[in-house]
Amino acid sequence: MELDKKMKLGRLTWPIMIEMFLAFAIGTSDTLMVSRISDDAVAVVGFSNQFFNAVIVVFMLVASGAGILIANRLGAGDAYAARKLAIVSVVLTGAIGLVVSLLMVFGAGQIAGWLGMPPDIRPLANDYMSIVGGGMIFTAIGNALSTAVRNTGNTRSPMYIAIMMNVVHIFLNALFIFGLLGFPKWGLFGVALSTLFVRAASVVLLLYVFRSAFGGRIGFREFLRPDWSRSREILRIGWPLSMNGGSWQLSQLAITGLIGVMGAQQLAARTYMNTMESFAFTIGWSFAMAVQILIAYLFGQGKLREAYRSAYRAMGYGMAFVLFNTALMLLFRKQIITFFTADPWIVDMAIVLLWLNLILQPGKMLNMALGQSIVAVGDSRYMMKISIPSQWLVSVGLAYLLGIRLGWGLYGVYAGMILDEYIRGAVLYLRWRHHRKRGLFADHGDLRAGALAPAKGGLQA
Template sequence: MLDMNTKKFTLWVLAWPIFIELFLQFLLGAVDTLMVSRISDDAVAVVGFSNQLFQAMTVLFTTVASGAGILIAQKLGSHKKLDARVIGIMAFTVTTILGAICSIILIASPQKIAMVLQLPEHLLPLAGIYISIVGGGMILIAMMATMSTVIRNTGNTKGPMYVALGMNVIHVFLNYAFIFGAFGFPQWGLTGVAISTVASRLLAVILLLLMFLRSFEYRIKWRELTVFHRPLFGEILKIGWPLGVNMSCWVFSQLIIYSYIATLGAAELAARTYMNTLESFCFLLGSSIATAAQIQIAHLFGAGRVREAYRSAYRALGIGAIYVVVNALILFVFGRQLLGLFTDDQTIIAIGASLLGMNLILQPGKMLNMALGNSLNAIGDTRFTMYISLGSMWIIATGMSYVLGIHLGFGLIGIYSCMIVDEYLRGILSYVRWRGQKYLRKAEAAKQQKPDGMTVEPAVVI
């Protein structure tokens, strides 16, 4: 368990396993993109488009998982270990059910969903195959997301990292085997990539489940997975639903933006997919620092160490900003060569290269937004981040993207400009909110007025 009184639980100690895990997830996506590019650029466009669709559907269960993660960190910080345990169990059960529903929907109507989202008609057959197979495994994504979140927020950030390593090794091996027909495997192209994705995630679920059952002081038993504690679930939703709205704003706005890009053509869609891969690498360390800061701040806040929690946000922002700027500079200098690793199409490379300078401006804004936004979420101020996301993402990132990118004909340049403005606006507003400390002081005062708090008795005999 995470003990904030010990020096070994510093921001970096929490962050580096998260970074390795995110890097491995990035590697999974990059290898997917690189290997799929050997099939065709159309296949790459389908994978990039489908992944945006999958992210949109994950909002249903990440709402619960994210809220549960913050609450677990807070409860452990205030030594309410049984509460934290019940929260973890409920989050896993509910999100697994939601993931199963998503799987059924995507298996039933993959091409119809792609048509509604304006995917070019000639890509529909490939999309139908990929969405039905990978989307059919949404239940695995739900289970992975929740178990990883629960495990990380108990202080064990290394466990999910090791699982990510194993998943990547299996996925890369199976990708190579199915795409090129190596080692006696059939040469199944994009279908093989989809099967490889599901198989590697199934392995990850098995390993994470073994960790999850042992992630608290008392081992979770199978019969406890039916436990439901209404007051604690209400706490999850109180924090989680604004997070879900916030996340859905981002995911659905990105999905709509992808549909805008799809109307520009398959080359633009493929270029955006390749750039998304490179940008993800650029922001990996910044994202891991912001995630670690959220865990640290939630624990400190739960333990009543408000001043330390307040300062931790700025420290995470300063460290993260340095790393993302350096990474963005490297990408700016070598971006064209990196794009050349994915495709030989000079049109796609030229489109991607035209966005490298804009990415250099974008990344510091993302770090500002994520570091301060995560800090606000860690203390339960999730409604503020929801409100600014509703306004900024829909009016600027989505609405203005259509005006500049499609209506006025500026294409990807216009869309990227709106994404930059959106990130900086939300980041600045989050900074002002955190600097004012209004919610921080209010929450601390309320905490001091309450008794030590409820400790939930085990729902079953342990």
């Protein structure tokens, strides 16, 4: 079957990896170009993007739950149900995105204050957050469209669109920031406009692909009459996943707020480190996303043994790539960091944090591979129950205790993040093995209720 050929770990992973690297490249180009404006501008972009990432997780409430179910239904041979689920996902996510956009257009300044953004950079943040935040409806719809398309096994089309948008974004940044070809030098305002345009254009292209992703072409009238009965099963899978992801993003916002208390230099250093760490994170998350699609599909087919083993394969490959990538950054650490900033304090701090990153990234990979595997079989509630307490008590708690109270600064922040990743990773590993020993997911309530019931029934020992 053609779909079976698409649903291979390698074939799913590499387009996702390229797409995510290009998304990372957009963020890097923003940080690099904005760094030519000022370190304050970099701090605004970094702080704002932490908030926007937290908002994007809300969209996952629908998009990710639908994505898992789409792959599962396709594995079970029910393309009609997959189509209906995808349409509901786009409509619901778009509605949430519209509400968020309106809140950002009229309340960006107040939100920046609530988040604890340093007062001296709030005026700069207000314009950036209102423009980029006002376009969150495009981010929401784009997220739903790309998730649905990827879960049909078509991971290449979103990649091609990302390539085009990456080129356009860099070009527009050059025009709007530096005033090339006679354009005015708009600085950070120009970065915001460029981001808004690229996200809107991405939606148009993704919608074109989406309409043909489920066999017969989807008519626009179908978006006006979604099958709302499907929303319940989407939310049953999606809400714990969204709560978990939202909690993680909010915990990162809390940590960023704590770093903001430490000072502008520390905040800028963390922003640069986020950019560099994304290099390793992107590779690991690509394997995790691919294995989630694969396991949901295999589970729909009833190929449970293969689904179980796929988690370990993704973890192994991902770990190797992540460690290699992190080691490469360490090898060229001086050249990479000084490319972003000449501040000697930030350079010295970032070099030390890169060494800590060598410990952090394997823990992240363990978490990502097993976490997405557990989610793919409907066990998202367990991951939520384990992850949220660890994120706040360990990661945020130690960031405050070690970083501020004991004066360790960014070292204390990283100590908390490292311990949090390994605690959650170890618990998820035990959970995955627990499912195997108990008959490979047979005892999970959501599965008995039919949320992700294997098409063939029974278990493969």
